Amino acid sequence: MVQFLAQTFVNGINVGALYGLAAVGLSLIFGVMRILNVAHGEFLMVGGYIGFWLFKLYGVDPFVGLPLVGIFLFLIGIVFYKVVFSRVAKFHEEVKLKNSLLIAFGLYLIFPQIAMVLWTADERAISPAYSGQAFDLLGVRFGYVPLAGVCIAIIVILAMYLFLTKTYFGKSLRGTAESWKAAKLSGIHIEWTFMITFGLGISLAGIAGVLIALTQELTPFMGMPWTLKALIVVVLAGMGSIVGAFVAGLILGIVEAVSAIFMGPYTIAIGLLIFLIILVLRPQGLFGRA
């Protein structure tokens, strides 16, 4: 029984780390730019498929492909910022939020259909030779690939955290998040900051996508479910909190894994329901301040 619980716990962390990673990008973009990108999961899907292509077509090991996908998605993010989102970034907060949400919503209609053409509706996965391997510790099974996923997620989020708190540019992102007017008057080039932020957020989504492709399957329609997961995590953590998002991701993963034992197929609905209740009772998030 203890072993079973421990195993559930480990599985929950494996998934939860990915939730956290998916959420951090969304949270970063929302925190700095006040843009709620409901197409976040779509970019995550694209990242997963690019990783899949690199592996399938060119035999690139997914862990080698990871930084490539990160860079590529960063560029995609910049293109999407320049072409669409920059056009709403200059509006006042409420209009910007609404219009950017609608635009992201439009992207959500576009991406899965294009993915269907490029990659078909078949479920895909990145499965290198070592993908099923695992080791036992006190009777609990640790897969190498999920473990590596958790480590990478932690490293990426730690790097993000250090970037935001220790570097000049990172601090300017946080400053922009606090007040774009004060940022402008401090000589921060807001347009540039927004562009880099969007690129970084999308890049994080892409990295999460590759890690997801390693442990779960890819489908053209995975975007919205992952957006919802990321949204739940972000709302749990309070909008804009990076480390909070990761912790909330882990919590969600563990709660889901444990409740799957009792709830079976209704697990997702339960997760969403808990989220709704929290949203109504504490809109600033569990870890956010009032």
Next chain:
Amino acid sequence: MLEVNHIDTYYGELKALWDVSLTLDKGEIVALIGANGSGKSTLLEAIAGLLPPTTGEILFEGVRLDKEPSHRIVEFGVCLVPEDRGIFPGMNVSENLELGAFSKRGRKEKEETLHVVYGLFPILKNRRNQLTRTLSGGEQQMLAIGKGLLSRPKLLMLDEPSLGLAPLVTKNIFEAICQINQTGVSILLVEQNVHIALRVAKRAYIIENGRIVQHEQAKNLLRDRRVIQAYLGTHYA
């Protein structure tokens, strides 16, 4: 050094400034006086590039500012400390000061300026790891001015630095402003407390409904019965 020539400014479709002109020489303190909503802050925002004028021009040391984005204007040495203070409430004091020196111009001399600012406002040094939102109003204003100084401005524009502060704190702030001016920084000052503003300023402009209506030596305005009644309250008369 600063020349504002016949600018008009709009908030959407609402005209906020009508044919406003103003000059400021190197090393001067110039005050801008007017009632609430008369366009004082708008003028400062126009110069800082937050609300570019639709007509007219703004020249700083011969360079046109009105076509430049606000972050470039900071690089030219023009800095605005806005009415809401323009600080980052969720970051600590030293991070705020650091971001004050974000411009290339400020970053080059960051350490020396930081030294100067801590000399001017020693309390900031004690509070440097404290979150800005936990500071008192006076401390926040000191931080706002200090953060502005870190951009190494030649022209510092201050919007209502005494807003909501106790008289003694206001006095401290204005002593600091005079000290800053003595190091060669020109100052364009918007201030509700006209009495104190006219005592530190050399010249003053009076702005009403978005138009400059009077321009005078500060000491003459202090003797002007009309001005005293309109802006100082009768008990000074």
Next chain:
Amino acid sequence: MPKNWKSFFIFGGIIALLAMLPLFTNRSDVLTWSCLTLQYILLSQSWNIIGGYAGQVNLGHAAFFGLGALTTRYLWLAGLPFPASLLSGAFIATVFALLIGIPAFRLRGIYFVIGTLVLAEILKVVIDTRFPVASVLPVETLLTYSLLPRYYLSLMGAVLSVIAVYFISRSRLGLGMMAIREDEDAARTSGVNILQNKLIAFAISTFLAGLAGGIFAFYMVAIQPGYVFSPIWTFDSVVIVFVGGIGTLIGPIIGSVFFVLLKQWLSLHLPGGLHLAVFGVLFILVVLYMPDGFIEAIRRYGKMVTLGRKPMVQGG
């Protein structure tokens, strides 16, 4: 008010023409498209009430469409007369809306959007799990299946929704809704009961959405329960309303006609669901460059034409 009378005559004329459509043609494809268009008018007008007039961007609209569809379908196939089933479906959707409305309207702006999106997703997951098997019409119903009653039912639904929106836009209720849309705090201070107003708007909106679902359930031969709860219904409504002109009476009608025609045309020329991608692009373009939709573009064009004519008259 002669102008109003003119509109009434046009409206009545169009209804009469549509009612006579089956006399002119018995081409089933024309009837099918008309059916779909009319159903989309009903569904998009229902979204227009809450999203366009009250300004509450409800991304969970599919839930109410789905509830109406599923309830109607099961009651009807269980033997209840169809009209009773249809009304029950719409009623259930409304009751559900009122139940969740009170907590949901505690959320403002973006949180309301997320909340409704998630709510619909919960319902979809539960329904998918609970009713995994498609519901197919029994053979005896299939043998007597005819498009005509479906067509007239759709027409009635569409007309009802247009009338509802017309009266809302002219009522005190509608005024309150628009005040909330423009500035909730200002509306509150001018004495608008925010929660009550939103709830009424939500109730009317979801009743019509449930009705749309019920008519769809009557129309379709086979229904996958999860499908009627799919977010696609929300998205179609939102796209139609935005493309046509949000918060207007005519916008969703124009949007629906355009949507169905373009959808038919695209599905002939593009593989699979790519027409959705085209709608996505179109939607983004409208949000960016034509925030008031086609109706505004048409109006502006009309103005340009009349303005362009004037100098000519003066010159002549």
